[in-house]
Amino acid sequence: MATKTNPLQFIQQVRAEVSKIVWPTRREVMLTTLMVFIMAALTATFFFIVDLLIRNGLQSFLNLFG
Numbered sequence: 001m002a003t004k005t006n007p008l009q010f011i012q013q014v015r016a017e018v019s020k021i022v023w024p025t026r027r028e029v030m031l032t033t034l035m036v037f038i039m040a041a042l043t044a045t046f047f048f049i050v051d052l053l054i055r056n057g058l059q060s061f062l063n064l065f066g
Contacts, residue, residue: 005013
């Protein structure tokens with residue numbers, strides 16, 4: 001069972017933990033956002049091409065019997 005702390009100790013602990021946070025710079029946020037958009041576009045393009053190939057392959061296969 002966890003030990004209970006009084007509200008003052010809790011607030012002090014929270015402030016100590018918050019002070020350890022390293023916030024990203026504006027440049028880091030912009031670069032990571034750009035990378036997310038690039039990777040999303042590449043992934044969408046990949047799946048579009050795969051879908052196109054599968055669809056054309058299935059249509060060709062079904063046209064052999066239809």
